[in-house]
Amino acid sequence: AQSVTQLGSHVSVSEGALVLLRCNYSSSVPPYLFWYVQYPNQGLQLLLKYTSAATLVKGINGFEAEFKKSETSFHLTKPSAHMSDAAEYFCAVSYNNNDMRFGAGTRLTVKP
């Protein structure tokens, strides 16, 4: 069954530092991969998605993710963290349906 694993339930970085949130998927066929962000008391907002068009995907708010088939990974990065990036981030996988499976989430804290 398809699933995603997010390594690290909590990540803390200093403002201006690199953000790296890890996501690995288990799949025998190429999936569709997504990163969502959730701010307190809000729904999920799509940051970016991988649909096999390009392995490096650029999203909103300066985030990007690289699909690495050999490593079954889809890690999310941002070169310089901003205070407003503090939120919970979810990696998700789906195939040819809307049955989206989410990782457990990673809470990002940004220190001033």
Next chain:
Amino acid sequence: KAGVTQTPRYLIKTRGQQVTLSCSPISGHRSVSWYQQTPGQGLQFLFEYFSETQRNKGNFPGRFSGRQFSNSRSEMNVSTLELGDSALYLCASSLVAGDNNEQFFGPGTRLTVL
């Protein structure tokens, strides 16, 4: 264009009661999916509706049911509420079902079962 709306935003019920949550998708979107979010289990897929038909269903008991109307609005019902049903219920809509269509999420309904 208005986003996905969910009503009510907050709800308090007692064990054994039933509850109905409502979701209005973005105008023109025909697919609606429901998710349950809890601290312990994370985000879990409940079911998806497209053109008034349930297309996919997650691993939840029959107490959880839903439906979709001809205008694509969807309702989710939970009967015989249990304490463990306390969660944030998220609704997401997309243009069509399947493939890699982006899902747009509503703010959720926070259900507390006492």
